Amino acid sequence: MSLPNHTTFCERYGVRPGAAVDLSTIDPNDTGEFKSLKEASKSLKKLRKKLRKYQDRFYAWNQKSLLIVLQAMDTAGKDGTIKHVMRGVNPQGVTVTSFKVPTPEEYAHDYLWRIHKAVPKKGMIGIFNRSHYEDVLVVRVHNYVPQNVWSRRYEQINSFEQHLAENDVVILKFYLHISLDEQARRLQARLDNPDKRWKFSKGDLKERKLWDDYMAAYTDAIQKCSTQHAPWYIIPSNNKWYRNYVVAQVIVETLKNMDPQYPDPEEGLEDIVVV
Numbered sequence: 111m112s113l114p115n116h117t118t119f120c121e122r123y124g125v126r127p128g129a130a131v132d133l134s135t136i137d138p139n140d141t142g143e144f145k146s147l148k149e150a151s152k153s154l155k156k157l158r159k160k161l162r163k164y165q166d167r168f169y170a171w172n173q174k175s176l177l178i179v180l181q182a183m184d185t186a187g188k189d190g191t192i193k194h195v196m197r198g199v200n201p202q203g204v205t206v207t208s209f210k211v212p213t214p215e216e217y218a219h220d221y222l223w224r225i226h227k228a229v230p231k232k233g234m235i236g237i238f239n240r241s242h243y244e245d246v247l248v249v250r251v252h253n254y255v256p257q258n259v260w261s262r263r264y265e266q267i268n269s270f271e272q273h274l275a276e277n278d279v280v281i282l283k284f285y286l287h288i289s290l291d292e293q294a295r296r297l298q299a300r301l302d303n304p305d306k307r308w309k310f311s312k313g314d315l316k317e318r319k320l321w322d323d324y325m326a327a328y329t330d331a332i333q334k335c336s337t338q339h340a341p342w343y344i345i346p347s348n349n350k351w352y353r354n355y356v357v358a359q360v361i362v363e364t365l366k367n368m369d370p371q372y373p374d375p376e377e378g379l380e381d382i383v384v385v
C-alpha cells in the first residue's frame with residue numbers, strides 16, 4: 111500500500127486520542143510503500159541524514175527535550191531500534207535509560223519516582239527502554255498490585271505526561287508490534303546462535319504463555335493513554351528495517367515540527383578575522 115502524499119508517518123501510525131484499539135487488526139508485517147530492505151535502503155540513508163541534522167539543531171536550540179518511550183514484548187526489538195535509529199547522532203545529546211525490576215529503593219517510592227528522575231533535560235533526546243507503562247503491563251498481568259491500584263494509574267500517567275508536556279518535554283511513545291509466530295522465530299534464533307544466547311532468558315517463555323493477557327494490557331495502555339500531548343504509535347515490527355524506518359520517520363517529523371533553530375551568534379562577528 112502506498113502512502114498518500116498528504117499523510118505523514120505520525121498520522122498513519124499514531125493512535126488518535128479516544129480511538130478504539132484492536133491490535134489483532136494491525137498487520138505486524140506491514141512494510142508501507144516498500145517491498146524489501148533493498149528498495150528502502152536509499153530512503154533509510156536519507157532519513158538518517160535528516161535525523162542527524164535535526165538533532166544537531168535541537169541540541170543547539172536547547173529549548174525543549176524529547177522523550178521517547180519504547181515498549182514491546184520480548185524480542186520485538188527495543189534494543190535494536192535504539193542501536194539502529196540512533197546510529198550517527200551525536201551521543202552527547204542522547205540518554206538511554208533501561209527500566210528493570212524495581213530495586214528495593216525504587217519500590218520504596220511511588221512508581222513514577224524513578225521515571226521522573228530520568229526525564230531528559232532541554233536539548234536532550236531521552237530514550238526509555240521500558241518505562242512507567244510496565245506498571246500497567248507486567249504489574250497488571252502478574253497482579254503485583256490489586257486491580258483497584260493499577261486501574262487508577264492510567265489517569266495518573268496521563269496527568270504526569272501532561273505535566274511534562276506543559277514543561278517543554280515533547281513525548282513520543284512507540285509500541286513495537288510483532289506477532290506471536292515472529293517471537294517464536296526470534297527466541298529460537300537466540301537459542302541457536304551462541305552469540306545471541308546471552309539474550310535468552312527462560313523467563314521469556316513464561317511471559318510468552320501470557321501473550322493474550324499482555325495484548326489486553328497493551329490495548330488498554332495504548333487506548334487510555336494516547337493523548338494529544340503524548341501520543342502512542344503502533345509500529346509494525348516483524349521486519350526490523352521497516353520498524354527502524356517508521357520510528358525514525360516519526361522522530362524526524364516531530365523534530366521538524368518543533369522547528370529548532372541554531373541560537374543567534376554574538377553580534378559583530380562579521381569583521382573578525384582569525385590570525
Ligand code: ATP
Pocket residue numbers: 184188189209210211212239240244245248249
Ligand atoms: P529486555 O528484555 O527489555 O531486552 P533485559 O532482558 O536486558 O531487557 P530484563 O532483565 O528482562 O532485561 O529486565 C526487564 C524486566 O524487568 C522485564 O521482565 C520487565 O517486565 C521488568 N520490569 C520493568 N519494570 C518493572 C516494574 N515496574 N515492575 C515489575 N517488573 C518490571
Ligand code: MG
Pocket residue numbers: 184311314
Ligand atoms: Mg528480557
